[in-house]
Amino acid sequence: MAKLSYSFYERQDVVKIARELIGKVLVTNVNETLTSGVIVETEAYSGNERGCHAYNGMTERNKVMFDVGGRAYVYLCYGIHQMMNVVTNEKGKADAVLIRALKPLAGIDRMLERAKANSIKRLTSGPGKLTKALGIGRELNGQSLKGSDIWIQDQGINITKHQIVSSPRIGIDYAGEDALLPWRFSLKGSEWVSK
DNA sequence: TACGTGATCACG
C-alpha cells in the first residue's frame, strides 16, 4: 500500500481532509518495530479559528503547522500526553488534523507493551493513548509523512459519507463559538472511538 | 468531579 502523497495533504480544505482520513491507516516504524491502526476519529483545526494553536500567529511550538502539508505536528499536552497531528495546506497556511482514535492493526503485542495494557479494548481510543501505543513522541515533530518513521497509507477500503458522524470538537471550550463547529469526525458505530 | 504534570507563552 502506498503512502498518501503530498498532494493529498497540500489541499486547502482541512475539514474535507479530516473526513477523508477516516479509514486510512496510520503507521509508525520506530525502534525497528512496525505498528499501525485504522484511523476512526479525527478533528480539523484551521489557523483562522479560535480552537487552533496557530490562531494567534506563529510560535516556537506551532511553527510546524505553518510549514507545507504532509508533516507531523506532535506536541505535549497537560504535561503528560503527546498529541499527533497531520499538517495540511500550503506553506504559510496553518491547518492540521488531530488523530484522535485508531482501531489497532499491526504490531499489537508491541503496542500493548508500550501502553502497559493487557487488552486492546481502549488501547488506542484517545489522542494521548494512541501516541503511546504507536511510540509517537515529540522527536517526530516536523517529520515528513513520506519518510520511513511515520506515515499514512490507504488500505483500499472506501468509506462513504453516510458512514461518518460529525460533531463538535473535544476539550476546546476556550474557543468560544468556534467550539461549536462540527469538525470532529468518527466512523459510525465504531467501538474504537474515544470515550 | 478532581487533579496530576511540565512545556509553553504572554507578560514584565
Add this chain to the structure above:
DNA sequence: GTGATCACGTAA
C-alpha cells in the same frame, strides 16, 4: 524570570 493555562486520562 514567572504564573496561568492546557486539542487528556484515570480514578472515584
